[in-house]
Amino acid sequence: MSTLDLQELGLRKVNSTLHNADAGEWTVSNPSGQHAIACGLDKPMTVDIQGHVGFYCAGMNQQADVTVHGHAGVGVGENMMSGVVRVKGNASQAAGATAHGGLLVIEGDASSRCGISMKGVDIVVGGSVGHMSAFMAQVGNLVICGDAGEALGDSIYEARLFVAGSVESLGADCIEKEMTPEHLATLTDLLTRAGIDADPASFRRYGSARQLYHFDIDKADAY
Amino acid sequence: MCGIVGLYLKNKALYPQLGELFKPMLIEMTSRGPDSAGVAIYRDAVPEGELKYSLAHDETTHDWAALATALAKDLSAKARITQCDTHALLITDAPEHKVQAWLRDNATGVRLVGSGKSVEIYKETGLPEEVYARFDLASAAGKHMIGHTRMATESAVTTAGSHPFATGADLCLVHNGSLSNHNRLREELIRKGVSFGSENDSEVAAAYLTWKLRNGVSLKQALEDALDDLDGFFTFCVGTSEGFAVVRDPIACKHAVLAETDDWVAMATEYRAIASLPGSDKARIWEPKPATVYSWGDEGMNIEELARGAA
Numbered sequence: 001m002s003t004l005d006l007q008e009l010g011l012r013k014v015n016s017t018l019h020n021a022d023a024g025e026w027t028v029s030n031p032s033g034q035h036a037i038a039c040g041l042d043k044p045m046t047v048d049i050q051g052h053v054g055f056y057c058a059g060m061n062q063q064a065d066v067t068v069h070g071h072a073g074v075g076v077g078e079n080m081m082s083g084v085v086r087v088k089g090n091a092s093q094a095a096g097a098t099a100h101g102g103l104l105v106i107e108g109d110a111s112s113r114c115g116i117s118m119k120g121v122d123i124v125v126g127g128s129v130g131h132m133s134a135f136m137a138q139v140g141n142l143v144i145c146g147d148a149g150e151a152l153g154d155s156i157y158e159a160r161l162f163v164a165g166s167v168e169s170l171g172a173d174c175i176e177k178e179m180t181p182e183h184l185a186t187l188t189d190l191l192t193r194a195g196i197d198a199d200p201a202s203f204r205r206y207g208s209a210r211q212l213y214h215f216d217i218d219k220a221d222a223y
Numbered sequence: 224m225c226g227i228v229g230l231y232l233k234n235k236a237l238y239p240q241l242g243e244l245f246k247p248m249l250i251e252m253t254s255r256g257p258d259s260a261g262v263a264i265y266r267d268a269v270p271e272g273e274l275k276y277s278l279a280h281d282e283t284t285h286d287w288a289a290l291a292t293a294l295a296k297d298l299s300a301k302a303r304i305t306q307c308d309t310h311a312l313l314i315t316d317a318p319e320h321k322v323q324a325w326l327r328d329n330a331t332g333v334r335l336v337g338s339g340k341s342v343e344i345y346k347e348t349g350l351p352e353e354v355y356a357r358f359d360l361a362s363a364a365g366k367h368m369i370g371h372t373r374m375a376t377e378s379a380v381t382t383a384g385s386h387p388f389a390t391g392a393d394l395c396l397v398h399n400g401s402l403s404n405h406n407r408l409r410e411e412l413i414r415k416g417v418s419f420g421s422e423n424d425s426e427v428a429a430a431y432l433t434w435k436l437r438n439g440v441s442l443k444q445a446l447e448d449a450l451d452d453l454d455g456f457f458t459f460c461v462g463t464s465e466g467f468a469v470v471r472d473p474i475a476c477k478h479a480v481l482a483e484t485d486d487w488v489a490m491a492t493e494y495r496a497i498a499s500l501p502g503s504d505k506a507r508i509w510e511p512k513p514a515t516v517y518s519w520g521d522e523g524m525n526i527e528e529l530a531r532g533a534a
Contacts, residue, residue: 033494054493070504092480130512
């Protein structure tokens, strides 16, 4: 295992070292809330960040397994394509924004707009999420083990939302849907992969009513 | 942009280091606000019967001693004054309304920046590091401080347009965001007798709170009313004699993060401003919810009661 001290090396050196490495196990110490730590990785490596990070940590991630041992600022795992990004603490707004693939795990709470415009990522939140989560979500699964804030799944396309706790309100075109055995299997698998102990049977599923895909003059009142 | 920071020390042993602990917090937010900076520090409460006034003038050569002497003579009161760069701290036992009227009528070019038993407000244009050094704040001791680094969007880069803005006795506001209905609200407040020192939108938010508190509304209620009456984006940090309060607009448009350890509570626009505090790596860190008033302060601090301080 190699350790990169961010305070000593600076952000660019840490990121370029990770980008130039073939793989391996890496630790980043003293992250001090700096932005864009370990973003743009594209190797099957593990990166342990020992502390709290700033904005856009592990953004655009591919293949790598990145763990933040602390809090993550705005946009953790934004636009990630594959791999695993795990936050041991809470996360700020827009976690997993526009992400296309991979698994994003937030063991604590995520703030508002978690999974905004998600395009295929799987997100598992151990705690609760803030308002407008899964806004314009297109593909993927968002699992919320706690509660969801206002306007969950507003203007959602095709993503699946699983919530164990309460939902303050559903956004436009987001409705509760039947939990089929297939969905239960997907949810069980996600919880297992996320390493989060929650009973799949306690969740409810939400998704798109598919009324807002295209403008329809007869449904103008619904817009 | 703009950056805001607040630090409240729970551990009394850290009081002597307040200014030193706060310095890197403010400086870390330079990239969010390099135009101007300002802080409110709560320290050295004056005895019963006296009040502290933070005053400012464009010239560092302003004759503050003459001001204090004339004020004392005219109001038959005791007055002492200490200059600190472009600012001065006036302490007097004259009634508050008389001091305000006297300053308005006699002290041309002097701005009343804030007043109270313990608050001192210092703000200037320039890089946060330079502003902090000008007012010799690194050596300051005290219980809590709030600060602001400004990147002006709505009005000119001037000292008067810098934060914090006073909102009553020992109360002041720093703001990250921009308000869209400030012109109309300013006109309404002017009609109600509130005066303004700049074209700044954040000053309107401060004036709005001042007006609410003057009318006997609690600080918590005033902040909740602000959620209805202020249109725009905001994360506010409000300093009080006891601690500070934080509130965000209903869609939480502007960043904010809160952190707490056994020794301190801190808020900042970004966590990196908090990272320099001792034990920050083990702090509990979370994002404040929108449209929710958070407050910290002395044991028993009741935000409902704080209007008493502003009355």
